[in-house]
Amino acid sequence: MNHPEARTIVFLDRDGTLNPDPGYIPSLDQFQFFPDTVSALKSLNDREYAFVIVTNQSGVARGKIKPTDLDDIHRFIEDQFKTEGIPLLGVYVCPHHPDDGCRCRKPEISLFEQAVKDHSINLDRSYIIGDSEADIKAGKALSMKTILVRTGNGRLTAKKLAEAMVESDFLGDNLTECIEFIMRDRSSA
Numbered sequence: 001m002n003h004p005e006a007r008t009i010v011f012l013d014r015d016g017t018l019n020p021d022p023g024y025i026p027s028l029d030q031f032q033f034f035p036d037t038v039s040a041l042k043s044l045n046d047r048e049y050a051f052v053i054v055t056n057q058s059g060v061a062r063g064k065i066k067p068t069d070l071d072d073i074h075r076f077i078e079d080q081f082k083t084e085g086i087p088l089l090g091v092y093v094c095p096h097h098p099d100d101g102c103r104c105r106k107p108e109i110s111l112f113e114q115a116v117k118d119h120s121i122n123l124d125r126s127y128i129i130g131d132s133e134a135d136i137k138a139g140k141a142l143s144m145k146t147i148l149v150r151t152g153n154g155r156l157t158a159k160k161l162a163e164a165m166v167e168s169d170f171l172g173d174n175l176t177e178c179i180e181f182i183m184r185d186r187s188s189a
């Protein structure tokens with residue numbers, strides 16, 4: 001796994017991290033990035049790094065999001081990243097209901113394991129950025145550095161984690177601050 005060509009990954013949650021989270025996003029016309037999403041991700045300009053999106057989309061199992069509409073949203077994200085020169089290795093989705101007991105809904109880690117199988121990834125040096133407890137817990141289970149962003153549900157999550165005495169490695173007000181943390185962190189490594 002720690003092959004010399006292996007890349008360091010910044011795993012990204014989707015809703016509340018890259019884009020506002022109104023609950024469910026049923027179609028592409030309801031999807032938009034936060035104003036700083038593209039500029040923040042572009043600023044991590046280092047060939048050793050790439051992004052992977054891991055997202056829980058229980059709206060599919062709940063019948064609120066059609067799989068074809070979800071695919072359209074992810075194709076849009078992939079196209080935008082490509083246009084902007086942002087390296088994205090993949091979008092990994094859990095479409096299941098929380099009650100399904102699947103192995104892929106974060107904080108479960110099978111989507112991350114699948115990404116590691118699909119790509120050459122240096123997990124020990126990787127990061128996760130998300131706005132939910134599930135993101136931070138998955139990151140900790142995989143011994144990655146965890147970054148909580150205060151957008152989306154992040155403010156509420158920060159309180160919940162503090163109550164549970166769980167600490168993320170960094171808490172940022174927005175994605176820009178989170179990426180700045182990674183750049184500082186890698187230069188001190």
Ligand SMILES: [Mg+2]
Nearest residue numbers: 013015016131
């Ligand atoms: Mg989220």
Ligand SMILES: [Zn+2]
Nearest residue numbers: 094102104105
């Ligand atoms: Zn699942």
